[in-house]
Amino acid sequence: EAEVAPSSLSYKARYACQRASPLVCANQSLAEEIDILRRARELEGEAMSALAYERTVAVIKAYPHVISPSKLESDLAKISGVGKKVQVKIEEYLTTGQILEAREILASQRFRSLSEFNTIYGIGPVTARQLYDKGMSTLEHLDSYYDIRAHNPVLEEQTNPNIIESQVKRLSTKGIPEVTIQVGLALRHDLSQKIPREEVRDMHDFVMKELESLQHGCVSTIVGGYRRGKEESNDVDIVISHKDWRGGGEKIKGLCTRLVKHLYDKGPVTHVMHLSSFRPHNALRTGHWDSLEKALTIFRLPQAEGTSRIHRRLDLIFASPETYWTAVTGWTGSKMFERDLRLWAKYEKGYKFDSTGITRRHDSKLFYPKSEQEVFEILGLEWVDPTLRNT
Ligand code: DGT
Numbered sequence: 027e028a029e030v031a032p033s034s035l036s037y038k039a040r041y042a043c044q045r046a047s048p049l050v051c052a053n054q055s056l057a058e059e060i061d062i063l064r065r066a067r068e069l070e071g072e073a074m075s076a077l078a079y080e081r082t083v084a085v086i087k088a089y090p091h092v093i094s095p096s097k098l099e100s101d102l103a104k105i106s107g108v109g110k111k112v113q114v115k116i117e118e119y120l121t122t123g124q125i126l127e128a129r130e131i132l133a134s135q136r137f138r139s140l141s142e143f144n145t146i147y148g149i150g151p152v153t154a155r156q157l158y159d160k161g162m163s164t165l166e167h168l169d170s171y172y173d174i175r176a177h178n179p180v181l182e183e184q185t186n187p188n189i190i191e192s193q194v195k196r197l198s199t200k201g202i203p204e205v206t207i208q209v210g211l212a213l214r215h216d217l218s219q220k221i222p223r224e225e226v227r228d229m230h231d232f233v234m235k236e237l238e239s240l241q242h243g244c245v246s247t248i249v250g251g252y253r254r255g256k257e258e259s260n261d262v263d264i265v266i267s268h269k270d271w272r273g274g275g276e277k278i279k280g281l282c283t284r285l286v287k288h289l290y291d292k293g294p295v296t297h298v299m300h301l302s303s304f305r306p307h308n309a310l311r312t313g314h315w316d317s318l319e320k321a322l323t324i325f326r327l328p329q330a331e332g333t334s335r336i337h338r339r340l341d342l343i344f345a346s347p348e349t350y351w352t353a354v355t356g357w358t359g360s361k362m363f364e365r366d367l368r369l370w371a372k373y374e375k376g377y378k379f380d381s382t383g384i385t386r387r388h389d390s391k392l393f394y395p396k397s398e399q400e401v402f403e404i405l406g407l408e409w410v411d412p413t414l415r416n417t
């Protein structure tokens with residue numbers, strides 16, 4: 027892969043979207059140790075504390091030099107936004123090789139259970155805590171609570187038509203949480219396996235070939251962690267639009283549902299966890315509100331000779347041509363990069379940015395970038411290569 031050209035991005039910049047954050051950073055093991063503290067806060071619902079640790083990790087990820095105990099003070103002084111409390115933790119790590127609190131967290135039953143529950147599709151921190159507080163601590167406990175018999179093929183066969191029918195009929199339904207968790211539990215052995223890059227591309231190519239048979243001329247970008255260069259992904263995220271700048275929006279309308287139904291009837295989509303149209307922030311002014319659709323599905327590539335395919339998570343996002351590049355930017359991540367992109371736009375530039383568009387606040391002017399570079403230009407940001415957005 028091509029070497030990313032060094033840029034004028036500074037690690038001292040305040041917003042994550044102004045910094046270069048590689049997949050593996052100079053202080054990777056320190057970042058990972060602190061991330062344990064962040065994970066614990068997140069699982070416990072301590073949002074402010076989790077965010078503080080997340081910002082610390084983000085700042086470390088962009089710092090290009092190895093932080094050494096001997097010049098800790100001068101190193102830390104160069105990094106913005108690391109508070110005193112966290113500094114003490116960093117110092118502890120540099121002098122002892124670990125953070126005691128992180129070790130204690132990893133050893134605790136509560137953290138282990140909440141972490142494990144949270145790996146299940148459909149179980150977020152809140153549900154994980156509720157289940158643990160009901161006395162459950164293993165996935166087997168959840169199986170009996172949700173009435174799952176390991177790898178229950180019936181669940182797969184029987185829930186599908188109901189899910190897809192209700193979802194297709196009522197486009198704005200939020201999905202059925204109980205059923206999502208049941209499917210997540212039943213398929214956990216498949217869904218917990220990471221997806222190599224080659225299979226991500228195979229899934230993308232398969233989907234786009236099927237889509238071409240429904241609508242000629244669609245364009246797509248694989249986004250998410252894959253685009254940031256991750257070797258293995260937890261799911262596949264694809265943003266789709268149409269090449270025609272004029273009239274493309276009409277061709278995209280309703281296409282998400284048609285594609286999902288088509289893939290479901292044909293077999294590769296085995297479950298539809300969520301299917302919705304969503305209203306972009308400029309909906310009232312453009313009437314484009316139904317030109318953005320999203321489907322969260324479970325997908326299995328058709329079996330090739332002698333191979334066994336497993337279930338994967340596949341997210342499809344349809345955007346009108348005008349919002350394609352903001353959607354690509356908004357879905358590439360990382361989450362921290364996206365959060366700071368929105369904050370930067372709002373507080374430093376007076377724009378509203380999200381994956382459905384860019385609006386200038388003072389006169390409500392809408393922008394329709396024709397490339398991702400243009401998204402950055404409009405927002406007054408230096409270009410950050412996707413592989414440097416691993417904040
Ligand atoms: P992974 O775990 O290997 O799939 O890693 P990522 O970074 O691909 O994580 P993922 O798939 O959860 O999300 C990809 C990016 O898309 C993430 O950085 C933020 C964005 N994203 C996720 N869900 C939503 C959503 O509902 N709306 C919008 N606008 N963006 C989302």
Ligand code: MG
Binds near residue numbers: 259263
């Ligand atoms: Mg992803």
